[in-house]
Amino acid sequence: MKVSVVSRSGRELIKGGLELSDSATVADLQEEIHRRTKKFHPSRQRLTLPLQPGSKEKPIILNYKKSLKDYTEGNTSNFTVVFKDLGTQVSYRTLFFWEYLGPLILYPIFYFFPVYRYFGYQGERIIHPVQTYALYYWCFHYFKRIMETFFVHRFSHATSPLSNVFRNCAYYWSFGSYIAYYVNHPLYTPPVSDLQMKIGFAFGLLCQVANFYCHILLRNLRSPAGNGGYQIPRGFLFNIVTCANYTTEIYQWLGFNIATQTVAGYVFLVVATFIMTNWALAKHRRLKKLFDGKEGRPRYPRRWVILPPFL
Numbered sequence: 001m002k003v004s005v006v007s008r009s010g011r012e013l014i015k016g017g018l019e020l021s022d023s024a025t026v027a028d029l030q031e032e033i034h035r036r037t038k039k040f041h042p043s044r045q046r047l048t049l050p051l052q053p054g055s056k057e058k059p060i061i062l063n064y065k066k067s068l069k070d071y072t073e074g075n076t077s078n079f080t081v082v083f084k085d086l087g088t089q090v091s092y093r094t095l096f097f098w099e100y101l102g103p104l105i106l107y108p109i110f111y112f113f114p115v116y117r118y119f120g121y122q123g124e125r126i127i128h129p130v131q132t133y134a135l136y137y138w139c140f141h142y143f144k145r146i147m148e149t150f151f152v153h154r155f156s157h158a159t160s161p162l163s164n165v166f167r168n169c170a171y172y173w174s175f176g177s178y179i180a181y182y183v184n185h186p187l188y189t190p191p192v193s194d195l196q197m198k199i200g201f202a203f204g205l206l207c208q209v210a211n212f213y214c215h216i217l218l219r220n221l222r223s224p225a226g227n228g229g230y231q232i233p234r235g236f237l238f239n240i241v242t243c244a245n246y247t248t249e250i251y252q253w254l255g256f257n258i259a260t261q262t263v264a265g266y267v268f269l270v271v272a273t274f275i276m277t278n279w280a281l282a283k284h285r286r287l288k289k290l291f292d293g294k295e296g297r298p299r300y301p302r303r304w305v306i307l308p309p310f311l
Ligand SMILES: NC(=O)c1ccc[n+]([C@@H]2O[C@H](COP(=O)([O-])OP(=O)(O)OC[C@H]3O[C@@H](n4cnc5c(N)ncnc54)[C@H](OP(=O)(O)O)[C@@H]3O)[C@@H](O)[C@H]2O)c1
Pocket: 153, 154, 155, 156, 157, 211, 218, 219, 221, 222, 229, 230, 231, 232, 233, 245, 246, 249, 272, 275, 276
């Protein structure tokens, strides 16, 4: 089979094309491109079918597990694929590890070290119990996320662009420092009632445990190798809401904010809710499309998306 590999502008990537066996898979083609051009490791290659000129449709992405014949429609004499370099890639575990490590390290710095001297506060700092509990709560949360990244999640996407590490770290590290700065500040005023603090942390902890259980349920939808694609999540809160893991994540931050009561914490809650809501809408749409009840496929049950009873 003759395969022409062209860039999105139509320029030939490998002069004269590639000659592959008729039984070759997309992964074989990627390996061959890599053999010819060392820079393009398979993880950074995105191969698509060419679009008609002027077409506004999304191109079909070639699945590395499939045979090339699944895409050629009988045309094995000159099959063309469009190549896009996705740039340097990192594993999802690396991405998540670095984004969560920042808040886990930065937050205690504000609690333990005299950083506020550099911001012009010279006096003695009195640490309120709520600030100590907040430190434990915060560290437990990010430690849990790192553990889940390595021992619970079964990711389907092998890699993510390196640039996402910088973008995500900027988000988590700066919000982590922003909240830590205000919660540990020498002029911080704890909530008037102790009961408010207890309710906030107790509710938040309950939601963290529920969030962990949601992640276990998601994990069980796939084989240990990460195979199985997307399934209908079932059980516990997933019987009511599509993205129960996001719902519990949002509520656990609400618990933290009820207990610690800072504007910075609530700003983070609003931004995180906005981001997770957009992702939840996309996930809900994807599941409804995958499970449309046609040709023997199950129908996706009626469920809230993320925040019942509103959405
Ligand atoms: N505070 C914040 O701003 C914020 C933002 C986002 C997330 N988080 C927290 O971080 C956690 C992980 O985030 P995430 O966005 O990676 O969560 P996610 O996409 O919902 O998924 C967690 C894992 O479950 C898999 N999964 C999800 N739905 C599935 C389905 N229907 N069938 C099979 N597997 C499925 C995912 O696979 P894929 O690899 O295919 O995606 C992923 O490996 C969240 O649950 C939340 O607690 C916090």
